[in-house]
Amino acid sequence: MRALRKTKNCLNCHTPLDEVYNYCPLCGQQNDDKNVSFKELSRDLFENFFSFDSRLAHTFFPFFFKPGELTKKYNEGKRFTYANPIRLYIIVSFFYFFVLNSMMGDLTREFSQAFDTPEADSVKTAIQNEVEFNMDSIKNTPPIMVSLDGDSLAEGDENSWPLKNWQWKLLYEKLNDNSISEQALYDSLKIEDRGAITRLTIKQIIRIYKRDKETLVSEIVQNLSVMMFVLIPVFALLLKLMYARRKTLYVNHLIHTIHLHTFAFLVYGVAIVFVHWIFESEEVHEWIMMITVFTVFIYSFLSFKRVYNQSWKKTVLKYWISSWFYFYILVFAIVIELLISLLIF
Structure with missing residues (x-):
């Protein structure tokens, strides 16, 4: 621990100080001059924060x-x-x-670069075609009815979570379009009437996909x-x-x-x-x-x-x-x- 750079007068209240005073008897401020060169300040910071002294040496072995x-x-x-x-x-x-x-x-970065290669583009195209095919198959399939308190709900009805089939398809098609903003893509899904958790989930999906990974x-x-x-x-x-x-x-x-x-x-x-x-x-x-x-x-x-x-x-x-x-x-x-x-x- 370095010695204090004592001053003759308190830097805070200007009370005269004797050499023995480590603190001002009037206001309590430490009797230490902080107006030092950058070299001295850097040395003090290094010694105080990193404790680069005998304590570090004693600590090493045990x-x-x-x-x-x-x-x-x-x-x-x-x-x-x-x-x-x-x-x-x-x-x-x-x-x-x-x-x-x-x-x-x-x-x-390596993953992003690998995903931007021509080979990766062909894989993404194949996946997109497969998704579109599955979406069309789902849309042409008769709705599945489930019983809920005497009422019948079709799969893909307003109570589905978090999105309907057409909304997922729209989201997938527009995510890679950099000309469409996050808010515009979110608004196009028309989910204002959905619950708060649903809206937050979809908004975060768009934000995470669009922004820097x-x-x-x-x-x-x-x-x-x-x-x-x-x-x-x-x-x-x-x-x-x-x-x-x-x-x-x-x-x-x-x-x-x-x-x-x-x-x-x-x-x-x-x-x-x-x-x-x-x-x-x-x-x-x-x-x-x-x-x-x-x-x-x-x-x-x-x-x-x-x-x-x-x-x-x-x-x-x-x-x-x-x-x-x-x-x-x-x-x-x-x-x-x-x-x-x-x-x-």
Whole structure:
């Protein structure tokens, strides 16, 4: 931590200050001169935010090679010696979601370019002809009647969801026409009398198809980072329930959870770099991903063993139960995040 650049007078209220004053006795403002050169400001920012000092060096070995040791030391009160877990998580998660976003953007561009080739155009034409044929077949088929509270409704009647056959056909034909705006295409479907959910669904289908896919993917990844940040306290609560008899404070489980996620993000981020930008062999990609998943799995298990110091049998059981619960929570959260991202895009 850098020393304060003290001034002779408070910069806020101009009260005279002695050298020993770290704060103004009148207004309480810190006695620190912020009017410094860009070089000094950059150095301070680098040192304060990234903690590029002895704490980072002390954090390195236990974080990578002694799973759970950093959590134990931090929860024991040895906090000034090691990097702040939240700051460490922010730095590593920024790296992980940056490379994830870059990879997804590259894949989206590659997919879009592949879809614009002559071969892809022929496939799209064949699909369109098949769809038109099926639409004509459906239109020429006698309506299917279903009974509903004594009334008879034909398939394709006003109560169908979200669109009738002719509306789907019109939507498919006009989606690729860039001269038609999103609003004009939406208005042509004549669904003003439909429910709010139906109108919102169709409007989002048009918007997603018409707009830049890279932007959509980028927003999904950004929302994913927020979702993971929200899930960390959830996993900590799960650990609190799993180890309820130990009377461990919730914040201690939270620190453990932050360290686990930080390690996982770092390993997965490095794996993405190797898979997407360095190695081209699919076989190498498979090996890298297998090693990555195995590394995170073993690291997390050993961290459980060291932090909670229970028998191997109890550790295996609780790790297995908490992992499966968290897996289902994670899948559910990802589905919700995708739906929300598509709705607000």
